Amino acid sequence: MxxxxxxxxxxxxxxxxxxxxxxxxxxxxxxxxxxxMTSVRPPADLAAGNYFGLPSAIAWSNYAEIFQNSPIGQYIWNSFKVTIPTVIGAVAISCMTGFALGIYRFRANIVIFFLFVAGNFVPFQILMVPVRDMTVKLGLYNTTTGLVLFHIAFQSGFCTLFMRNFIRAMPPALIEAARVEGVAEWKIFLHVVLPIMRPAIAALAVLVFTFIWNDYFWATVLTTSASTQPVTAGLYSLNGQWIAAWHLVSAGSIVAALPPVAMFFLMQRHFIAGLTLGAVK
Incomplete structure (x- = not known):
């Protein structure tokens, strides 16, 4: 098999x-x-058509130029302002919804769980116009707050699915033992369930951080200015008005990819433990 x-x-x-x-x-x-290779290629190589060959020289100055002559530092800071609150919000909400849907048995349990999960099956292109119009009416268009709130709402479905399934795999005896001792439900959540969920929280945080940091579609739909655009949308500004500066765009892409890669390696042990926990008995 x-x-x-x-x-x-x-x-x-x-x-x-x-x-x-x-x-x-x-x-x-x-x-x-x-x-x-393109990120360290001199502009003369691109002008001469040397796109795929070895660079004639190593132009480390491309990395310095993107920080000196472009607002990429602001774009990276904008990405952190969007990604970190989204990770905290989505993971916090999913821990609570996962606990409620995974522990308690009530009539509408499956219906509510389905509503959380169903949003993941809706093509995000369909939501482009209504979400943009809603952010305009609420005064959240081209703001970091609007982008954060949308990402939290959109990621909560997947996060709830992840957490609910993780909590359902926990031994019910842990919850029952705490209840027999007279522990309140909110204390069971804080002192019994949350400590066990640490590997799952770490794994989910890495996944959501990567999803949001690499988002390009909603970054271009809901933001327009350098003061709010994340780095994925801001990379296009590294091109000149008449000339495509691909060496600068490539250097900016490498810089933009470093934070999620660094987070994965920092959280690698917890990430792998969260994905494999419960795989074997």
């Missing part, structure tokens, strides 16, 4: 696997390698 471990297959299959794996890895990393 399941694929056999590579150590148990025939010798020709193992050789083919050992050859195909680095080839597939190289193909997967090729776009990233291309962006990295």
């Amino acid at each position: 399941f694929p056999r471990p590579v150590q148990q297959v025939s010798a020709p299959a193992r050789i083919a696997y050992q050859i195909a794996l680095p080839v597939a890895l190289f193909i997967w990393l090729l776009p990233l390698l291309g962006v990295a």
